[in-house]
Amino acid sequence: MIPRTVVSSADPIHGVATMLSHPFIQHAFVAGTTIALLSGLVGYFVVLRGQVFAGDALSHVAYTGALAALAAGVDLRFGLFAATVLVGLALGFIGGRRAADDVVIGTTFAWVLGLGVFFLALYTTHSSTGNGSANVTVLFGSIFGISASAATIATVIAAGLIGVLLVIARPLMFSSIDPTVAAARGVPVRSIGPLFLAIVGATAAEASQAIGALLLFGLLAAPAAAAQQLTNNPWRALPLSGMLAIVAVWSGLCLGYAAPKLPASFAIMTVATAEYAIAALVTTAKSRSRAAPSHDHDMAPSRDHEGFPLSSDEIPSPNG
Amino acid sequence: MNARFSWNIADDVRQMLAFHFMVNALRAGTIVAVVAGAIGYFMVLRRQSFAGHTLAVIGFPGAAGAIWLGINAGFGYFGFCIAGALVIAALSRNGRANTGLGGDAQESAVIGTVQAFALACGFLFVSLYKGFLSGLNSLLFGSIVGVTDTQLVTLLIAGLGCLVALAAFGRRLLFASVDPDVAQARGIPVRLVNGAFLVLLGIAAAGTSQVTGSLLVFALLVAPAATAVRLTARPAAGLVLSVVLALAVTWVGEGIAFFSPYPIGFWVTTLAFGSFLLAAGYRAAVDRAGRRGASRAERVTVSTAGSPA
Numbered sequence: 001m002i003p004r005t006v007v008s009s010a011d012p013i014h015g016v017a018t019m020l021s022h023p024f025i026q027h028a029f030v031a032g033t034t035i036a037l038l039s040g041l042v043g044y045f046v047v048l049r050g051q052v053f054a055g056d057a058l059s060h061v062a063y064t065g066a067l068a069a070l071a072a073g074v075d076l077r078f079g080l081f082a083a084t085v086l087v088g089l090a091l092g093f094i095g096g097r098r099a100a101d102d103v104v105i106g107t108t109f110a111w112v113l114g115l116g117v118f119f120l121a122l123y124t125t126h127s128s129t130g131n132g133s134a135n136v137t138v139l140f141g142s143i144f145g146i147s148a149s150a151a152t153i154a155t156v157i158a159a160g161l162i163g164v165l166l167v168i169a170r171p172l173m174f175s176s177i178d179p180t181v182a183a184a185r186g187v188p189v190r191s192i193g194p195l196f197l198a199i200v201g202a203t204a205a206e207a208s209q210a211i212g213a214l215l216l217f218g219l220l221a222a223p224a225a226a227a228q229q230l231t232n233n234p235w236r237a238l239p240l241s242g243m244l245a246i247v248a249v250w251s252g253l254c255l256g257y258a259a260p261k262l263p264a265s266f267a268i269m270t271v272a273t274a275e276y277a278i279a280a281l282v283t284t285a286k287s288r289s290r291a292a293p294s295h296d297h298d299m300a301p302s303r304d305h306e307g308f309p310l311s312s313d314e315i316p317s318p319n320g
Numbered sequence: 321m322n323a324r325f326s327w328n329i330a331d332d333v334r335q336m337l338a339f340h341f342m343v344n345a346l347r348a349g350t351i352v353a354v355v356a357g358a359i360g361y362f363m364v365l366r367r368q369s370f371a372g373h374t375l376a377v378i379g380f381p382g383a384a385g386a387i388w389l390g391i392n393a394g395f396g397y398f399g400f401c402i403a404g405a406l407v408i409a410a411l412s413r414n415g416r417a418n419t420g421l422g423g424d425a426q427e428s429a430v431i432g433t434v435q436a437f438a439l440a441c442g443f444l445f446v447s448l449y450k451g452f453l454s455g456l457n458s459l460l461f462g463s464i465v466g467v468t469d470t471q472l473v474t475l476l477i478a479g480l481g482c483l484v485a486l487a488a489f490g491r492r493l494l495f496a497s498v499d500p501d502v503a504q505a506r507g508i509p510v511r512l513v514n515g516a517f518l519v520l521l522g523i524a525a526a527g528t529s530q531v532t533g534s535l536l537v538f539a540l541l542v543a544p545a546a547t548a549v550r551l552t553a554r555p556a557a558g559l560v561l562s563v564v565l566a567l568a569v570t571w572v573g574e575g576i577a578f579f580s581p582y583p584i585g586f587w588v589t590t591l592a593f594g595s596f597l598l599a600a601g602y603r604a605a606v607d608r609a610g611r612r613g614a615s616r617a618e619r620v621t622v623s624t625a626g627s628p629a
Contacts, residue, residue, distance in 0.1 A: 053428065103369055110535075110538035110592075114461075114588070117457075117586045121581060121586070139460070215439060218435075222436070262444065263444060273436075
């Protein structure tokens with residue numbers, strides 16, 4: 001399948017050079033870098049706007065869309081993008097009010113996945129080439145299996161989406177942090193929401209080609225959550241989130257290359273999770289060392305006061 | 321499947337029961353449906369459905385790892401789910417586990433990260449165990465052919481334990497779920513009850529995963545209970561209804577899956593989702609009728625009050 005020669009040479013520069021000489025690694029790095037940057041930037045806004053759940057929803061839709069396309073015999077990416085962008089737009093127009101009941105949402109998504117399984121059965125029983133590997137690719141991605149043309153297309157689309165996101169970044173940030181004031185200042189809050197969710201949908205379609213429909217949510221959430229731990233300044237957190245996502249993908253690719261038994265998507269997800277864990281530890285250590293000298297201070301009432309931290313409803317949410 | 325469906329239901333059932341795997345699937349389905357219906361009802365009352373989903377997802381690497389190491393998958397499910405439940409109970413503040421939804425975005429991002437990492441670990445174990453990629457589907461989306469006799473015994477013991485525990489502290493659990501503050505004041509150890517319930521939820525999630533697969537637990541754990549809550553407000557009736565619905569969804573789903581080329585995950589989720597939609601529609605219609613009735617009554621009162629007596 002994939003030509004892979006493991007080099008355990010003592011010279012790291014030589015090893016990296018050998019690694020980068022493989023075309024499939026080059027494609028993986030080119031596509032992986034842009035997809036990671038896109039996921040990190042979009043993921044930051046997703047977390048900031050409290051739309052984590054929409055991201056999760058779109059990852060389920062990505063699976064069903066891809067398998068529906070396979071069952072219908074068209075290009076997988078067509079189904080991915082059509083399903084995720086349309087559902088993203090729909091969520092944006094319906095969900096002006098904050099998401100419904102968790103029960104309603106959860107049951108609906110379980111059904112959407114069930115529908116995906118139906119398309120999978122349709123695909124495997126009715127096509128002669130059908131086997132389990134297409135399904136695994138959709139679920140967990142195969143960034144080392146990405147072809148030259150697929151890598152080019154993915155990169156171009158990701159670059160375009162990053163461009164759109166940067167153009168709308170300022171009004172989007174404003175309307176995410178304070179929608180009422182933004183609306184009063186003439187920011188088109190109503191149309192920017194659906195546009196953003198359409199971008200999230202396209203991002204889900206992109207990322208599922210790299211790390212799969214089941215894991216892409218982690219690539220959206222983990223770097224963004226880590227960046228939020230490290231800084232409160234949104235304009236610093238945004239590029240930081242993008243950078244952390246790129247670091248996760250690069251180190252995941254290197255790990256996956258060095259240890260062929262490790263699937264690349266597992267390695268990427270592990271690095272992303274580790275980034276969040278380290279960021280959370282650093283923040284906890286910092287706040288503890290800051291809190292330690294000021295014992296008789298009333299500044300931090302939430303943490304140690306009768307063991308009751310601020311409940312989530314007391315935290316002002318960006319969606320108000 | 322070689323079996324052909326006919327409209328003679330008795331004959332169909334006889335055909336199904338001729339296969340040992342199908343008998344096992346129905347037995348497992350029955351145990352799981354009773355436990356999931358009962359525990360799920362409390363879970364919906366307590367708004368912890370996302371904890372249930374997270375626990376089920378954590379079960380996936382457990383099962384995949386157990387198969388890789390050559391242990392029965394059931395132990396992997398139960399081991400990881402119960403351990404996950406204990407961790408969530410230890411982390412949950414205030415005696416209430418977070419739902420992962422509607423709370424603050426940072427928290428749901430963390431839960432999403434944990435879920436994605438658990439799925440990634442499961443994928444690692446699956447790919448380390450060569451030749452098992454076809455089994456991936458049954459772990460994630462359920463299968464009716466996978467239940468072994470040992471697994472059935474494990475399920476039975478776990479399920480019975482769950483129900484006995486639920487019967488023992490169900491009343492206090494209900495009290496603590498409906499009004500935690502008053503329950504605390506009346507001396508119910510709310511934090512302990514929460515922890516114990518999470519462990520039961522872990523067991524239920526582990527069992528349900530073995531029928532519906534890790535990703536589709538909502539179909540049995542949440543949908544029947546949510547349907548029951550929309551049909552009746554009385555706890556006892558709701559609990560029974562939830563169990564009955566879970567049983568119906570499981571049996572019918574397994575039956576259709578046996579006679580059709582499409583997998584159980586699709587049928588069970590579709591049936592569960594369909595019944596939930598019907599109940600939600602019924603509830604909306606009743607509410608609207610009630611509101612109209614109320615406004616009419618109000619108008620009558622106003623007009624009689626306005627008329628000179």
